[in-house]
Amino acid sequence: MTVIANILIIATISFGTIFILVTAIGLIRLPDAYSRAHAASKSATLGVMSILLGVFFHFWLIEGTFNSRILLGIAFLFITGPVGGHMMGRAAYLSGVKLWDKTVRDDLAEVVKKKRENLK
Amino acid sequence: MAFQILVNLIIAVTWMFLSISFKPTTFIVGYLLGLFMLFFLRKSFSTRFYMEKVWAIIKLVLLFLKELTLSNISVLKLIIKPEMPIRPAIFAMPTVLEKDWEITLLSSLITLTPGTIVIDISDDNKTLYIHSIDFEDIDDAVKSIQDTFEKAILEVSRS
Numbered sequence: 001m002t003v004i005a006n007i008l009i010i011a012t013i014s015f016g017t018i019f020i021l022v023t024a025i026g027l028i029r030l031p032d033a034y035s036r037a038h039a040a041s042k043s044a045t046l047g048v049m050s051i052l053l054g055v056f057f058h059f060w061l062i063e064g065t066f067n068s069r070i071l072l073g074i075a076f077l078f079i080t081g082p083v084g085g086h087m088m089g090r091a092a093y094l095s096g097v098k099l100w101d102k103t104v105r106d107d108l109a110e111v112v113k114k115k116r117e118n119l120k
Numbered sequence: 121m122a123f124q125i126l127v128n129l130i131i132a133v134t135w136m137f138l139s140i141s142f143k144p145t146t147f148i149v150g151y152l153l154g155l156f157m158l159f160f161l162r163k164s165f166s167t168r169f170y171m172e173k174v175w176a177i178i179k180l181v182l183l184f185l186k187e188l189t190l191s192n193i194s195v196l197k198l199i200i201k202p203e204m205p206i207r208p209a210i211f212a213m214p215t216v217l218e219k220d221w222e223i224t225l226l227s228s229l230i231t232l233t234p235g236t237i238v239i240d241i242s243d244d245n246k247t248l249y250i251h252s253i254d255f256e257d258i259d260d261a262v263k264s265i266q267d268t269f270e271k272a273i274l275e276v277s278r279s
Contacts, residue, residue, distance in 0.1 A: 019192060026199040034251045035208055037237055039195055045232070046192045082231035089239045089251060099208060109210075111242065111249075 005061035013054035019047035032099060033092045041085025049074050124170040128154040168278075176275045183272055184229060191234040198235075198253065206254050210239060213248045213266065220245075222273050229269045 026039030056070040094112065128151060135150025136142055155171070162169040198206065217223050223245055227238040235253040242249070 019196070022196045022199055026195065029199060031206075032208070034237065034239070035206060035253050037251075038235065038253050039199065041231060041237065042188070042191050042195050046188055079228075082228040085231050086227060086238050089237050093239050099210070111240075 009054050009058045012050045016047040016051035019043045033097050034089055037085050037089045045081030049077055121170045121173055124158055180272045180276055187233045191232055194234040208253055210249055210251050213250055215248055222277055225273055
């Protein structure tokens with residue numbers, strides 16, 4: 001039983017650590033703010049979530065205390081992670097951060113331009 | 121849905137009073153009995169049986185977890201590749217959803233799917249502007265994924 005528990009704990013924590021490492025590499029390698037937001041909002045969310053899950057399993061299966069705060073933390077991260085990514089992307093776009101090597105750049109540029117003209 | 125849950129809770133409490141035992145197990149037995157009663161009386165409510173909605177929510181959560189894992193693996197592959205073969209783009213996607221919480225949920229789901237992030241939502245809540253990290257090959261796939269998401273959300277919000 002403890003062997004299975006240990007495997008579970010090690011698997012979740014190392015999974016999370018790998019994802020956080022990849023996030024860090026992605027933040028350095030990706031070319032512009034928007035594609036960095038991809039890496040930051042996805043991999044960091046899942047990485048921290050699975051590390052927390054590993055901590056939860058450790059305290060539940062090895063130490064024998066059921067810590068419900070960790071589960072709440074996972075739920076809050078799950079809700080706020082994507083919203084954070086969205087807000088960063090939106091703020092960057094509206095303050096005029098340039099896109100990188102763009103192929104198709106649909107309506108949003110025109111929509112924002114029209115709205116700016118209406119404001120004037 | 122909320123009304124049916126309330127009726128079910130009242131039946132459970134009534135069961136506790138009938139059997140003069142105020143223990144959690146009695147409550148659970150009463151709740152299950154109430155569930156049976158509501159199931160047989162489901163025609164008399166104007167909305168559908170609420171366990172169907174609960175089941176739809178569970179399916180949506182499982183879909184969410186699956187997409188989160190898949191999107192992380194695809195971003196991981198993208199980052200590890202030595203050349204950076206990405207072509208980012210922003211495209212508009214019309215949505216049929218109307219309520220605010222549905223659109224919030226849809227944009228959270230899209231943000232967590234492979235290679236897409238919601239940048240902006242139009243003022244009339246009809247269009248989502250999505251930044252895609254690799255436009256060429258992902259466009260159709262993303263469309264189909266969002267169809268499944270929209271369908272799952274509609275399944276939850278259907279009364």
